[in-house]
Amino acid sequence: MKIYRITLIALLTVLSSCTDFLELEPEYLANEASFYQTEADFETAILGNYSELQNIYNASLLKLTELTTDNAYVQWTSPTASEFECDEMRLTSANTEINSVWNLSFKTIVRCNTVIEKIENLEIDESLKRQYQGESYFLRAYNYFNLVRLFGDLPLIEGVFNSPDEIATFDMTRRPISEIYSLIISDLEQASTLLQGVELSKSRASSGAAEALLGKVYLTQNNFTEALATLKLVIDSGSYDLQDDYGSMFSNNNDELQESIFEIKYTSGNIGEGNDFSRLFTPPSFNAAIFPGNMNGSGIIVPTLDVRDSYEDGDLRRELSIKDSLLLLDGTYEQLQYGLKFVDFTVGLAEDGGINFTPLRYADVLLMYAECLNELDRTGEGYPFINAIRDRAGLDDLSGLSKEEFALALEKERRVEFLSEGHRWFDLVRTGRSLDVLNSYFQKIGTNFSVTQDELLMPLPQREMDIDPNLKQNPGY
Numbered sequence: 001m002k003i004y005r006i007t008l009i010a011l012l013t014v015l016s017s018c019t020d021f022l023e024l025e026p027e028y029l030a031n032e033a034s035f036y037q038t039e040a041d042f043e044t045a046i047l048g049n050y051s052e053l054q055n056i057y058n059a060s061l062l063k064l065t066e067l068t069t070d071n072a073y074v075q076w077t078s079p080t081a082s083e084f085e086c087d088e089m090r091l092t093s094a095n096t097e098i099n100s101v102w103n104l105s106f107k108t109i110v111r112c113n114t115v116i117e118k119i120e121n122l123e124i125d126e127s128l129k130r131q132y133q134g135e136s137y138f139l140r141a142y143n144y145f146n147l148v149r150l151f152g153d154l155p156l157i158e159g160v161f162n163s164p165d166e167i168a169t170f171d172m173t174r175r176p177i178s179e180i181y182s183l184i185i186s187d188l189e190q191a192s193t194l195l196q197g198v199e200l201s202k203s204r205a206s207s208g209a210a211e212a213l214l215g216k217v218y219l220t221q222n223n224f225t226e227a228l229a230t231l232k233l234v235i236d237s238g239s240y241d242l243q244d245d246y247g248s249m250f251s252n253n254n255d256e257l258q259e260s261i262f263e264i265k266y267t268s269g270n271i272g273e274g275n276d277f278s279r280l281f282t283p284p285s286f287n288a289a290i291f292p293g294n295m296n297g298s299g300i301i302v303p304t305l306d307v308r309d310s311y312e313d314g315d316l317r318r319e320l321s322i323k324d325s326l327l328l329l330d331g332t333y334e335q336l337q338y339g340l341k342f343v344d345f346t347v348g349l350a351e352d353g354g355i356n357f358t359p360l361r362y363a364d365v366l367l368m369y370a371e372c373l374n375e376l377d378r379t380g381e382g383y384p385f386i387n388a389i390r391d392r393a394g395l396d397d398l399s400g401l402s403k404e405e406f407a408l409a410l411e412k413e414r415r416v417e418f419l420s421e422g423h424r425w426f427d428l429v430r431t432g433r434s435l436d437v438l439n440s441y442f443q444k445i446g447t448n449f450s451v452t453q454d455e456l457l458m459p460l461p462q463r464e465m466d467i468d469p470n471l472k473q474n475p476g477y
Contacts, residue, residue: 036118039125042132045115049139050203052108053264056146057357057422058276059104060097062301064150064458065425070441071307071415075299075336076284083300088449089438093462093477101150102461105143106157112140114160127198134194138205138213141187145217148180149426152457152474156180173470181221188214202260203356208239209262212360219368220430228372231365234261240362242392247320250341254356261360268347268354275353281339281420287329293348294329303339303419306441311416316394321419341420359422363389367414374406386410389417407431429456452476 035041066072067086074087082096091098115136119129147154153174161167191210200206211233218227234240243249243259255265266275282290282297303322311318323340325333344353366389370382379401386409387397393416398409414427428434434456442449454476465471 039128042115042119046132046135049108049111052104056101056104057264060100062422063097064101065422066420067301069424070304070438071419071424072301073304075302079300089451091458093459098458099461099463105147108143109140109157112136113158117160130194131198134191135205137187138191138210141184144180144184148177150458151460152177154180172468184217202256202263203265208234208237209360212261212365215368224372224375231369234365242362246317246392249358252346252355259362260358261362264357266354266356268352274351275342275355276351277342278344278347278353279350281343283326283336283338285326289327289329291345291348295348303337307419312395314394317416339420363417367410371410374403379403379406386413389413
């Protein structure tokens, strides 16, 4: 398993948040002058950029994309104020989860910019140069795609900063969503071209990963024709296939599986390299007996009863995704529900899980492809793709649905197929179903929580706007 160890790259961080430019350390300039000189330097820099995805998913992104929906809730009685805000969909600009995603994403974007610029005139093997460029374009697009879907208009940063003066005078005004998407599409097209024929671990970017992500980008823009054509490239490549065993994708030794298109590597036994899902997804019980050393979870992202009940009878995915009872030290069970995906039951320390997270897998490509066909009034052609997913789950094939019924079937299928994988918020916003689905859910469980149109974009961190007045807040916050 590849370990994303950051060494010198920590000294090369241009910013710890988008407007932390003003806190530039003098050591950075000295170290950068002697760094980015060799292939080894760029390898270190690239691995450092991948490592930030570990941090983004460990820290906050799943709270913003699962906990804010009908998929998950906080089971613990004493969460942080920011976790409560996510659970109740009452986000504020002081939310630390929002600040974390913003901070880490922009940090990675600027690091990618640095690699792209510094490697251009370096005399190294041309194929390796193309690989590093392609990986950097992919990672920049990946982070911008998450940010634009969460926040809308964004500062557009494509270059590097060589002095505090350049930083201080940079225009941080938010640019329209259309401009951000133009950069994302361009980056992914370049990544796909540059990485053609490059054979790497699935923990690193590939041409197939760039095409799969680009298909999702087009789908998010409702450009169904381009999405269909792009996703077809992934399908026709023959590089990926569904796993026969659904649970194998979320348990130990899930490296390099045929369904995986892009994965985030985690490893136990190395400080800072493990995942935190064992803590996040399991109950905060002090007498639980499910981990070595009887470690207890935190109950921060726990599947709701509503999502448990959304599985059809006989769906094999349910028992592989959700546990209904908790084994206690005295050998008895308590009726507590918790998540199973990506939880490493072999470790007894928080943030030490060795199971990889897979943000892009082939099942997503098939369901997106079926969605495009349906939106293009080719519903009949979409059945083989959604039914392939259902067949693996042990469910009967669908047939004879109207376009509207097929869309709802896809929504339901995606919910149970990708539970705990960070898709639900983005799916509901993308399809225009957030207000209906989430407000109906809040009413169903008897709360006064609600989601308004303004809240489909999340608030920018207040800290960023305090530093730079060019950053204007989203409406409603």
